[in-house]
Amino acid sequence: MNYLTKKNFGVPTNLLASMAVLFGYSLYRGSMSWVMIAFTVIVFLFDFDDTVRNTVKTSLKFGFLGYLVDMLFSILRTVLEWFSAAGVSYRDGIRTTYNVFEKIIEISRDLVGFAFILVFAFMLLSAIKGKEAKVPNIDIK
Numbered sequence: 001m002n003y004l005t006k007k008n009f010g011v012p013t014n015l016l017a018s019m020a021v022l023f024g025y026s027l028y029r030g031s032m033s034w035v036m037i038a039f040t041v042i043v044f045l046f047d048f049d050d051t052v053r054n055t056v057k058t059s060l061k062f063g064f065l066g067y068l069v070d071m072l073f074s075i076l077r078t079v080l081e082w083f084s085a086a087g088v089s090y091r092d093g094i095r096t097t098y099n100v101f102e103k104i105i106e107i108s109r110d111l112v113g114f115a116f117i118l119v120f121a122f123m124l125l126s127a128i129k130g131k132e133a134k135v136p137n138i139d140i141k
Contacts, residue, residue: 008048016048017055017127024059025120028066055133059123062135066116073109080105 008016020043023036043056080101123133 008052009046012130013049013051014128014130016043016052017130017133018124020052020056021059021120021124021127021133023056024061024063024123027060027063028070028116028120030067030070051130051132055123055127058132058134059120062116062119062123066113069112069116070109073105073112077102077105077109 019039023039026033026036040056040060043052080098083098119135122135127133
């Protein structure tokens with residue numbers, strides 16, 4: 001039996017879609033790997049279902065968007081630390097103000113991260129069911 005001529009190389013659609021969502025989540029967490037790149041190239045070069053292709057596109061888009069948002073929070077926190085370190089020697093009140101801003105940034109980052117984890121969990125459940133993993137009311141083109 002030649003697996004190269006079969007649709008999805010004979011691998012079930014829900015398994016491939018689940019792998020695509022997990023690769024998107026790993027991209028969101030900042031670990032881009034050669035396996036993810038090879039998987040994406042194979043999906044788009046060979047005869048794979050539209051469900052798998054669209055799931056790969058969606059999960060990688062959300063993963064990249066989440067990575068950019070997380071990087072934005074890191075940059076914001078670094079800029080805040082620059083000003084916080086400059087104000088330590090003059091007054092303790094300035095340091096307290098920056099601590100409040102730091103807590104606001106930290107809580108915002110946690111809430112946004114939780115929202116992205118929920119999106120990936122919803123996508124994974126859809127992929128396990130064999131459906132195209134997309135989030136309703138959120139369309140990234």
